[in-house]
Amino acid sequence: MKEDFLHYIWKLRKFDNLNLKTAQNESVTIIKTGDYLELAGPDFFNAHIKIGDQKWAGNVEIHLKSSDWYLHNHEKDPAYENVILHVVWENDTAIFREDNTEIPVLILKNYVSPEMVENYYKLLSPKTWISCEKQIQEIEEFVFKNWQERLFLERLERKSAFVYELLEETNQDWEAVLFCLLAKNFGLNTNGNSFLQIAKSLPFSIIRKESFEAESLEALLLGTAGLLDAEKEDIYFKDLKFKYFFLLHKYQLEKTHVDPVSFFKLRPDNFPTIRLSQLAGLYHKHQNLFSKIIALKSVKNVYELMNVSSADYWQNHYQFDKESPKKAKILSKSFLDLVIINSIIPIQFAYSSTIGESVIEDLIEFMNDVAPEKNAVVEKFNLYGIKSKNAFESQSLLELKNEYCNNKSCLKCAIGLELLKSN
Template sequence: MKEDFLHYVWRFRKFDHLDLQTSSNESVSVIHPGEYLQLAGPDFFNAQLVIGTQKWAGNIEIHIKSSDWYLHQHEKDPAYENVILHVVWEHDAEIFRSDNTTIPVLEIKRYISKETLSNYKSLMSPKSWIYCERQLTSIDFFTLGNWLERLFFERLENKSHTIISLLQQKENDWEAVLFCLMAKNFGLNTNGEAFLKIALRIPFSIIRKENFESLNMEALLFGQSGLLDVEKEDQYFKQLRKQFDYLSYKYQLEKAAVEPLQFFKHRPDNFPTIRLSQLASLYSGKQNLFSEIINGDAAGKLYEILKVPASSYWQTHYQFDRESPKKAKSVSVAFADLIIINTILPIRFAFAKSLGKEISEDSMDLLKQIPAEKNAVIEKFSKFGIKANNAFESQALLQLKSAYCNHGKCLDCAIGNLLLKS
């Protein structure tokens, strides 16, 4: 038995509430179960009850055992002084307020139906991946569609928090925030944090001044990445380092310790050298990339903006000092999809939100034009009966797995709720 099940039972009144009695045989009538805010303090706020003949307004605390009150040291916390009912699965100890009055206890297991308990045990049965994996195909289209839409916007909201934090660091400069997010996502999962640190170490005012020259852009990015902190015979390497030394002196750039960029397990086209060069190319000669991104409504327009090549040196190299067969190495459509999903859509959403504008439909429509992501999570959902048809659906499923399934929050999930009622 878990507390979240008891929270669910109390919140949605999934118990026989007609003949409730406390452990001291006083009748209980639930006028309002309270607000489930999931904040510090009692589990439900501002409940309204009638206990015996007395009407009460206050908070509800829920535990598996009554004695958990003392285990969690609630008797020392003033926030629990206003608890009017202690709802428990098993009553094993009397609980007292600081004035020595007894807190009424409701042992709720006597009022939960066998059917509800059976459904709960079935939902929380042993799993190979997620709890409801064997029952996913029974979920109706309407419930699933509404839940995926909510998950999608929940994911966007979460991403917007990072953007707002960056916006504060960058003094409300949306162009600077876009540069940081672009850098992070050009680095992918492996090098994303390192790329973000590179971007944060370069004031965007310098990017604005130097992006007319692609060599300067590459010198800044490669120099701050630590890739120029070695000795090599390669002439382009020497040119980049000379230019970076000049720019560092010109702008008094701080040289901070950097984490090594990862090449291992990457396909050559995803090497950090190639991605840094493409990022430099994306910003070379562009003064208003943010405006282009915000106003590029269709996916086709965004692909056009993002389809940039690595510089000429990297057409014949993946690493310094190692020549390779010539290849253009432009940003692929698949990589552009990742940038649209993880950078462009979140920043457009956050920007619209800052202006008080509603772009929900536009956001969904954009991602419905983009194929679903291919990864282990999406493949697993497909195996168990839920196939993502586009990026809108794959993003929602990723949110479902990371925010709900991974934490066993089945009772906060629309799918889990439906299965519990079945």
């Protein structure tokens, strides 16, 4: 058993409120349980409780065992001097204030039904992928949908934290922030951090100036990635290398070292050469990309806006000096769906928040038209009957699994609380 279960029971009064007695056999009437702030100090602040004939206003501390008071060194902390009631599951020792008066104790297990405890242990079974895997399908659709919206919002709030970090680093330049986000996204999991380092190491003012020449952008990106360091006979390679060192001299840039990009285990269409060329093509096609991204309202608009391909050279190459069958290297719809999920939606959310607008309903509608991700978590939920029809639902499930299920935070989860309540 964990203390958060006792917090849940106390906060929502999930116990027999009639005929409460302290361990000292005084009657207890709970007028107000107190505010659960989850801050340092006592668990519940400003509680109103009548003990015997005396009405008290103060704080409530909750422990599994009363001896935890000393285990946590509360006797040395002045913040606990105003505790009016010690709520415990087991009372194994008396607790005294500094003036030697004993703190009243309520033994909670005497007033909680055995069924509630049994259902709690059943919910937190340690041998399952998620605690509620056998019960999750029982949740009413209304409850589940509302919780998905909250999960999606929490996921966006966490993702936007990274956007705000970039905003500070770029001196509030939203175009530069978008460039960094897109670069990371274009690198996917394998090369995302390397591509982000590339984007950060190139002043976006230079990207703006050189955006009218796609080959110059490609030279900057590939050169910074270290992909132009070797000596090759390939004419296109030599042209890019010349342009790269010319641009270094032109803008008085020092050659930057970033984490090496990888080709290992990647599908050829995801090779860093192809993705960096496509990123260069995107910024060549759109000089004011941020305003266009913020204005996007549908998946169709994204596909139209980002209908770009790599440079002509890459139509029959994946690497320098190695010719391959000709194939157009356009940004696929499945790739652009990931761009929507990981770049477009987060930056729209963060930007709207900074200007005081709420667009969460619009973003949910947007994501309802995006295909769900295909990954192990989404597929596992599918096995338990929770199918994702779109990216809004799959993103919510990822947040649920990573932030709640993995941490066994069932008592902070609407699904867990609903199951406990219904039981």
